[in-house]
Amino acid sequence: MTGKRCVIIFSARMKKITYSLNYRKPKNQYFDHDELVVCLRYYHSIGNGKYKVTKKSTGIKCKLEDWDTDWHKSNNRHPIKSSDPDYLEKNTLLKNLSVELHSHAKNIKVSNGVLNSKIPEGSLDMKWTNHKNNVRLVSPANKRNIDVIVVGTGLAGGSASATLAEQGYNVKAFCFQDSSRRAHSIAAQGGINAAKNYQGDGDSVYRLFYDTIKGGDYRSREANVYRLAEVSTSIIDQCVAQGVPFAREYGGLLDNRSFGGVLVSRTFYAKGQTGQQLLLGAYSAMNRQIARGKIKMYSRHEMMDIVIIDGKAKGIITRNLVTGEIESHSAHAVVLASGGYGNLFYLSTNAMGSNVSAAWKVHKKGAFFANPSFTQIHPTCIPVSGDYQSKLTLMSESLRNDGRIWVPKKLEDAKKIRNNILKPTDVPEDDRDYYLERRYPAFGNLVPRDVASRAAKERCDSGYGVNKTGEAVFLDFSSSIIRYGKEKALVKGLDVNDLNLIKSLGEDVIKAKYGNLFQMYEKIVDQDPYKTPMMIYPAVHYTMGGLWVDYNLMTTIPGCYAIGEANFSDHGANRLGASALMQGLADGYFVLPNTINDFLADDIKTGPIDNELPEFTQAKKSVEDSIEKLMKINGTKTVDYFHKKLGKIIWNNCGMSRNSVDLKSAIKEIQKLKKQFYSDLLIPGDQFSFNEPLAKALRVADFMELGELFALDALKRNESCGGHFREEFQTKEGEAMRNDEEFTFVSAWEYNKVIENSTLHKEKLLFDNVELKNRSYK
Amino acid sequence: MLKKLFNSSIGRKIAMALSGIFLIVFLTQHFLINITSVFSDSLFNWLSHFMGTNPLVQFVLQPILIAGVLFHFVMGFILDYQNRKARPVNYAVFSGSKNSLMVSRYMILSGTVILSFLGLHFYDFWIPEMEYKYIEFKPDDPNRYHHELVEKFQDPIKVVFYCISFVFLALHLVHGLASSTQSLGTSNRYSSLIKKISYSFGIFIPLGFCFIAIYHFLSH
């Protein structure tokens, strides 16, 4: 495509220069490293207001990112030699022109080669409104003729299914669990952010936006994050209307608490079970639509592949986990809400069944996978206790509101504690190192997760760890217990000097806030956290990376959407606490149901899609083949053996801190492990029955491939940002060092059979509304 | 409306509770009259004669009572049958004792014992009474009741059987009263009080009946 644009610049002496720009493709598809061709024409006046061309340039190329106001100075970019008699004058003209071109280059929708993020025009705060006003709609009568598949029924999938069905679409919802209510969103504990500013502490949509962008270490898309902050308030309204029992104050209004990385209280919560309550809200909205016949629910079904017809997503292939049957399901659009892939690490706080397969299958069929290595390692989890361990348990970040994190100051104390000679409660106050308060006085124990996790690792690596394995730090509630106890005693007019009374009053307050978490801890560790400090250690918790999506949440496959944790869009390189729930519900309730109409508007006349089209039978056949392939190996090692090994490789080489040597060796190790997987795997039973090892093997097969891309992505990002910490790129104090010059982009990977050769596409991130600063929580 | 109510599981549960409470009221009344036999022949005779001859009691309350008893038993058996059907395959190990009171799990058993006792009791008192009044049309004798009562308790085997039955009655009442109020929706806020009342009532009344039987056995 060629577009032209001419600007005429008159000189004082009635000479002029014009230029034209040759576009080789739509303006908004330009990426920074693309070149723009400028043709210049020099004229001289021949009287009567007429001009004659003196000289034509053959076209000067310059990369978009290199345009600047000194563009003309560079010798190789302008055709005017000093031998030219009008050399000086022409150069003045050129200088003026270069200013013009500079602003023009900036105005070209810088984007991203094949990646078109489709960010709407307008100022940041009007983008979403404008976009909603401009997208096409589908009439209710036509919606009845359109089917949508939603894979996953967590917060994002559940809320999307309910809303799409509410609007009139026929929804087919799939989950691998026995009921949609069991999706892993249910395990989210702490809360959900919303810019309601009920506390009057200066919160606003802009602040939530800013905190999220900053918390994500400037690696997320401005427009998406602003939209997220904007719709966050509706989420709370919606959930309250649905009967979600959020915590309330005595006056009957909603209560808030504070989370890491922010200085306001904007987190709504329901004790330590916020995720559960929100999910049950979405589940109830789904139930209403199931009862109306608008959602057909397929539980115990796993998505095995996506079906693409004429370049558009038209259905999925599933495996019935009870009967083993391979089924085809067709629709006019496919929405992936299949969650994150933290289970790549084997040990994580994810549910046992959480997997990447749906997203990976879509990736293999052409959707780009963005920032795969951006993983959140949550600082407060119960430490690993042995090799048999199957999963890690999170202790909500909200605990950091009242718990103080410390290790002993003296190495010998740490050693004694490890050997059970010294009790933590016997370590005097002066000998405790509250390292977060020490290093980050402004945010203290409430620094963002990535910062807190790295600090814990640093202390433990230096030998101050406090459990048997030396990989744990203390989270101590004793001072909060005393503080709350005194407060309560004063209110009740009791003796504030009676330490036992104060403690028991304080424990009651803590119990009311975190009772279920404390109970959970006690059951697992067999220690009473009211009396002795909790032991915690970072663990894999959330994956910011995911399928690349545009502003409409559509992947690079037309008609295939990704929402919630499955996409990459809002959290950049690090997610703030209580934002996952917000994003899941925002995507599902409010964003996708608006943007998907635009795509489905083309389908009002399509009619039902036959699920026996050749594309379906082909996809089905290849799924059956891949299952057969695994079943036939008949080796000697169980699936868990491979999964554990893979997890160890990833954790040790691509965990909380990474370096290029380890990352390179991880890629090699994974490749080796993958070979062994396909030659020595043992799956019992047959494929046409309830066969959990087979289901697991299919998931682990995809984890193997993802693992390689994960390491590759981490290797190619030569900077430290958010959860991605490269040892080569750190400040003297050990803080992460970003490289905004070279890495302010989203890495979107295009699949290649040889994972190492996957193509990297860069989506340049533009920050028009915030200034990229060094993220400091000091 | 009512039909719908009593066709549902909760409706039947409420019906069981209501009939149970009705029977408890009757039982209390029965006990209060019987206990007079211990200290006053004449009061007992007078009360018994009133109950035995008053047309309201005889032709309105008595049929209602019999209907109530029949309903409670029949419904109890139906519910038990349905409940058994709700678990077609039984557990190999079932540790009910760890989470509930034995009495609450064996209401059907205590109920069945009480039913068989009622058979004997009817045979002992009610059938002769009915014969006396409505079949043989014997003359009205306001002073016969006390001495008839005492006579019945001269057989030690019968007294033992009565007492055993009263133990089962106690077991039934201890859970029954509290359970009825729960079925009717009393809040747990009062549950400890209700449990106490239920225990005391459930033990006191059958104990009282035992006392009456043994007293008459021993005192003559």
Next chain:
Amino acid sequence: MKLFLKIWRQKDSKEKGKIVNYEIDKISEDMSFLEMMDVLNEKIVLNGGDPVAFDHDCREGICGSCSMFINGEPHGPDRGVTTCQLHMRKFKDGDTIYIEPFRSRAFPIIKDLVVDRTAFDRIQQAGGYISINTSGNTLDANTIPIEKENADKAFDAATCIGCGACVATCKNSSAMLFVSAKVSQFSLLPQGKVEATDRVLNMVKQMDLEGFGNCTNTGACHVECPKGISLDYIAKLNTEYAKASLKK
């Protein structure tokens, strides 16, 4: 420690099942019950057998997937936990442990210890929701203040994880605790009161259709409930149902 396991094995919903004996050794007391099962399954698979199927997912006591009837009690001998949170320190070396599926006519067995609990979903579909659309254009969340006591009670009811322990342990296989928790959560909140009458009638109707037994107030459900849902809610359900029936 060494353990003797007696586990219910059943190939699928149609075939008859039976108890099968297993022996397992070197179990650490810090393991969770399901991790012990993982160890057992690994051993079975390596010996060429079919591993014991059981439902599990989050392994932190909130998803409600795990459902084992251990030594006569759902989720085993500990209180306030699900099977995945039960730790082996609750058992002794040499113990014999019976492991059975949750049994009820309404929970047909799928395989071994896996049962089909979709009856619960259908009860919820019958009315376990508030009929509002999901546009987000409702009242501001703080428009209606809710008495803290009621909000807390509604929350306590809403903590139900739908695991089915109440049904499994009830001698009558009654689902009253589950249904009452859901009905109460909504009826305690002003938003839910609007539809309270229809909701309770429809949900109880569905509960009866699913083939659960009748409640006889033994209270076992409350004791075994991993979330300790109170019997109060059952009492509340009874009155609500009675009132609703009289209204309609």
